[in-house]
Amino acid sequence: MQLPFPAFSPFVELIQLEKRSPQKIILRDHSSGVTATAGQLLHSVSFLREKLQATLLQNGIDNARTSGDDKFIFMIAPPGWEYVVSMLTIFSLGAGISPQSIVIRPEEMIRFLKLSNPLALLYAPAFAEKVEAIKVLCAEKDSGVNPRLPFMEIQTGYPDGLSTHTYETKPNTGLFSSQTGSLFFTSGTSGNQKGVIHSYQALLASARERIGTWKLTENDVVLNQKPGNWMGGIFAIIPSLISGACLETCAGVFNPKWFWDRISQGGVSVFDIAPTGYDRLAHYFDKHISVLPHTQKETYIHGMIATRVAGVSGSLLSPHTQKRWTELRRGKPLLNFYGSTEVLLICSMRWESPEYPDMCSVGPAVPGVEVKLVEGEMRLKAPSMFSRYLSDDPTLTEKAFDSEGFFKTGDCAEKLGDCYLLHGRANIDVFHFWGFTLHAGEIESALLSLPYISNAIVLPVEDEECQERAAAILQINPSFKSRQPDLETLRKDLTAKTGLMLFKLPTVVYWLHEGQEVSVTANGKVQKKDARKKFFGDGWRCKEGVEVLDLKGMEYWRMGGQC
Structure with a gap:
């Protein structure tokens, strides 16, 4: 038939x-x-x-x-x-x-x-x-x-054994376009x-x-x-089906143990997960795999090294995560991808020669994508551009494009050679403190470089005096639990060990307690707006567990400003 x-x-x-x-x-x-x-x-x-x-x-x-x-x-x-x-x-x-x-x-x-x-x-x-x-x-x-x-x-009517049917294509009806x-x-x-x-x-x-x-x-x-x-759920599915590659899935639930076990069996060519996923994999490796006998441990490591494309997508890749995984993969870096629901893939580091000015950049634009930067915002034209928004606001699609037909992403970036370095979303990751422009990703990277910080999320909270403050939600590394730092110690350590300028240091901090978590989407993206509402919200100065630096004694020029 x-x-x-x-x-x-x-x-x-x-x-x-x-x-x-x-x-x-x-x-x-x-x-x-x-x-x-x-x-x-x-x-x-x-x-x-x-x-x-x-x-x-x-x-x-x-x-x-x-x-x-x-x-x-x-x-x-x-x-x-x-x-x-x-x-x-x-x-x-x-x-x-x-x-x-x-x-x-x-x-x-x-x-x-x-x-x-x-x-x-x-x-x-x-x-x-x-x-x-x-x-x-x-x-x-x-x-x-x-x-x-x-x-x-x-x-699905799954047939046992090979199918006895034959298959043919029928002429297009003209609707495909x-x-x-x-x-x-x-x-x-x-x-x-x-x-x-x-x-x-x-x-x-x-x-x-x-x-x-x-x-x-x-x-x-x-x-x-x-x-x-x-x-991202069909990002790999359709290419696999067209190319004839074998697509492997496991219910879309990220399980570090299952993932490591599958990698150890070898044969995986391509995968990509969010930075938070890599952090969870690293934690599992340290706790369960690093303690194994050398030969057994090397099976896991070699499986990861043999993977041609270990991709990163979903949120900003920190230098801390890139460094850790480049070392684990014996010099092979993670490959950073940048895409959006509206434009699909926009930029990508290439696996053949992954040497870039900044290894946390997202690489160059993929073929066919045209990029321009307008006051730091990425704007795009691409063959994979979305058709329209579906929303209660009928003007939403039109407002998403500028007068030259470029899509306004809302993402802030800078160009390094032919590559792009992302700074995050303009409405949550890039903010203004006393006239300075702060990038949450840069501050998060500095925080994660401190040995006692295992997780860091930086976001803006409104302040009448200085416009917006850098507020940090921090998780202490379990091995440092007995030496709980305070905001003053944190700022001193950041200055001494990272060289982060004073105006970039957090002035508000919340230390996560045992059992507290920051909500993430199923794709591993941190829900920063929900986190801000949960841990700070209205009247954040008086909320229990929030430390706030008094800025009255701070001199503007000492923070790195111009007189």
Whole structure:
């Protein structure tokens, strides 16, 4: 039996691979235990597509005749077998994928459903209870959600053994050029959440750039640990499927033990995680691996060294983290990536010759991306640019671009040769103290260089006298718990050991207690706005546990200012 698929990527490449190497494994889901060839994947996509089409028609939805270009199908599933089958099913129907967090609150889902009016919601069986709670809210009188919205459990019809079907591409219907690719909602770490819509062509443009830069082939293994509800979740998936590399997943839950064990087995070519993930891996290494016999320990280290691309994304890479991992990988640095939900990948350090003026830079812009700096803000044009925002504010998309058509990222950076050094978000990582411009990343790096600091987050708090102060949330290294420092000692140590100028030193500090944590997203990004509200907030001067430096005796010129 012949099963038809659209004549565009990755279906074309998967069909070619199935004919050329029918036994080649292209997906290994460690969480579910499923491994799949190209043929098994295509068979499962066809199986789910037939059921989804029937469900849509039963609910009065003819996807082929639905007006408008932006057609979405929501999905709740961890990145892995069910996720990939569902993603390809949605693409094959000419719709865009909108993956939702596996920990999303039902109330939040209702807001997204009202905003985007999807054709359907697919869900993995493990999330049936969550979906029932969503259904209850949808059924309420004033929910604003389409009452005929179909909810469908993901059924993949996984075939045991090699598929007996044959696969073919059908002529394009002409809709590919305008097909929606994805709807992702921003993390909300730097502003209100909004939907970001990408065309399918933009997703493919980014995927092909990654294949070329990473030199991906059928011999490679790409390990994907990113949550599926953010753009980073498909950052590696589509390039893997097009190139024929083996995609390995493990439920999108970052587990240092599992990760190290997989690395020790060897064969991993590419992965990328957030800086906080690397810090957790280093902590696990120090506690559990460094104490192993030499031969056993070297197995882990060599597995990490052999990885061609150990990437960093999601937040700023500190010199402390880069130095530690470059030493652990015997001179091979971490490769810093910079991207956004709106533009996908923007800049990237290259693995072939990773020598840059600053090893915490994000490298040069990737091919096709045009960058200009306006008063320190990065502004961009790119073939992978998003189509529009989905928001209650209809002017949001227009306001995101300047008069020359450059997207205003809100990220602050400086250029070093042909590379870019990020300073963070303008609204939380770059702030002003007595006329000085402070960069949170620089201060965090200095703090982390002190032996008794294991975690540091710097953010601004408002001050009527000096505009904004540098406030630090700090965690003490367990081995220094008996010698709890104070703010005065901290400032003296920073001056003596890091050379940080006086005006850059924190003037407000909160020392984390045992059991206290700063909330992070599933992707490892620190939620600074939530942290500021939790540990400082209104009346921060009087909050318990907050130390504040009295600035009345400080002389402006002694802090590094000009008279």
